[in-house]
Amino acid sequence: MPQTDDGIAATFAPHDHQECAHRALDEAAERLAGQGARLTPVRRRTLEILLESHRAMGAYEVLDRLAAEGFGRQPPVAYRALEFLVSHGLAHRLQRLNAFAACLHPGHDHHPAFLICRSCDKVAEAPAGPVRDALTQVAAQGGFRVERATIEALGLCATCAAQDGDPASAEDGA
Amino acid sequence: MPQTDDGIAATFAPHDHQECAHRALDEAAERLAGQGARLTPVRRRTLEILLESHRAMGAYEVLDRLAAEGFGRQPPVAYRALEFLVSHGLAHRLQRLNAFAACLHPGHDHHPAFLICRSCDKVAEAPAGPVRDALTQVAAQGGFRVERATIEALGLCATCAAQDGDPASAEDGA
DNA sequence: ACCCGAATGTAATATAGTAACGAATAGGCG
DNA sequence: CGCCTATTCGTTACTATATTACATTCGGGT
Secondary structure: OOOOOOOHHHHHOOOOHHHHHHHHHHHHHHHHHHHOOOOOHHHHHHHHHHHOOOEOEOHHHHHHHHHHOOOOOOHHHHHHHHHHHHHOOOEEEEOOOOEEEEOOOOOOOOOOEEEEEOOOOEEEEEOOHHHHHHHHHHHHOOOOEEEEEEEEEEEEOHHHHHHOOOHHHOOOOO | OOOOOOOHHHHHOOOOHHHHHHHHHHHHHHHHHHHOOOOOHHHHHHHHHHHOOOEOEOHHHHHHHHHHOOOOOOHHHHHHHHHHHHHOOOEEEEOOOOEEEEOOOOOOOOOOEEEEEOOOOEEEEEOOHHHHHHHHHHHHOOOOEEEEEEEEEEEEOHHHHHHOOOHHHOOOOO
16 A cells, blocks of 8 residues: 555544644744744734635635634735735645645645645645656747646545545445 | 657747637537537637637636627626637636636647746647646555646746747856 | 527626725834 | 834725526527
8 A cells, every 4th residue: 555644645634633733833933933024913813724624715715714803804804814824835825726725834845736625625735846847848848948837636535535435546346 | 959849839939820720710610510519609709719819818808809799798608608618628728817728739638738928928738648647646645536637837938038038948048 | 380408698796806095013223 | 212114904995707597599300
């Protein structure tokens, strides 16, 4: 069973999420301190909200939460906090979903590939190195220089595949 | 100089676009006939509009054009035609841009990678096979089964790199 | 001619994102 | 401390993107 615990399975499988989220928040605070950037209350709360699940959330979904907790209730409140987090590598924007997800590996590979489970809606980050290399190479053959790449996969995670009795992802269902 | 004429360079370089667009339209009509699908006036015109350039166009940009030519002026008019084209493999949707581009290689690789030039805004389709393989593999290591992938690169095409005097993409500019 | 399903058109509304500007606030410094 | 300045926060107003719902029209079969 060639299943490395690289964080993908860890995202989708049941786990101590309190611990998981708490550590990500600590890491975030630490990294920001090093950069002289301020983790203000709205920003911190926004990150906490994203960290409550491994799903991606729309800006307005985040905004509703913030508003309910006494922060501003206008779109820029959410967009600014989210943009701050993204630009500091603490959250990611998912193009396919027009939504945002907390980064679980701040600092490792800031431009990962995303694996979006269509069943449980969770989003995992996967190392994009080899994928990016393949893309860079095929582009280079046409004289195109890749500067930024969007790599997002929709599919089924191992946990959902097992639960939904989807045999294709196990051994063989014949 | 390992530059195959796989269509990437062909998209970005100056070329006989009349011929290029016309051929794509013919191919489209032929394919649809084979499927029993109808290339109605709005749909045909929508495809022609997309084919006028190699850029991606927003739905409302297309809609304006259609409305000016006597078709309906409400969003569904454009969205329906575009969705039809996409679902029949005659156009693609670019997630990064919330926009649509005509497919130049209907039938070949219906889920290509996209190369978007940030300078001329043109969009080329690149064979996504190797990229997709790399993605599928890294996902599989986490137990994730990829069903659909979005692969879009932003960068600089060869033509723009040469014009803008960007030496990095030529040999070396030291 | 009649019927039916597909395609087209409309109005209305939902969702996503940005611009512009004033009020509050945190730190730097006399 | 008191003042200044840059950042952050909040608001209003607006633009852009996309969908739902429903009436009408059109093509093709019988």
